[in-house]
Amino acid sequence: MKKVDETRLRIIMAASGWVALTATVLPGGWPLRWIPALLFLFFGPGLAVLLPRPEGLREGARLEVWALAAPLSLSLGVLTATVLFLLEVFSATAFLVPLALITTVAAFLPGFPLPAALPGAAERVKRKHADVG
Known part of the structure; x- marks a missing residue:
């Protein structure tokens, strides 16, 4: 069942740019x-780069993914727009096609490793707080 959900998530992320x-x-x-x-x-390109994770997300990683997805997506958008403006070929289609391609490719690759998503991350934080107090 988990494999079906992961595949469905990958397809939705890959299709999001083409829908836009x-x-x-x-x-x-x-x-x-x-x-x-x-x-x-x-959110599209950022979520595709950060998700999906085959092992799923740890408790603290959900917030981390959403907090990083928007700035990452906007950064990719700014880079794409800058290149298109420098080449003097900017249009909505010329802007969305490369972002949709990046999102499609990234959706089928493993997600970028996040510190909170690593095994034992929650336990390390608990131990750190216990050592301090």
Whole structure:
């Protein structure tokens, strides 16, 4: 059962960029156009890089993943936009395609190691606090 959930999560993350790209064909002011794109830009690439973890997440790692996903996604977006502006080829499509490709590739690779997600991380924190007090 766990393998099915991990596979489903990988597919959803990989598809998120392509859904955002597809939404750009809708008329300009529609929420169905900008909501998927913003959600993808804020969380898509970052979550794909940080998740999924085959062993799952430890208790403290969930907050760490969400706290790091948005800045990581925005950083990848800024780098992509900068390159496109320097090449003078920026457009919504040219911006979303590389991010969707990065997200798709990252979704099928193992997640980046996080300190709180490592085995024994919770026990090390408990021991550290016990040694201090």
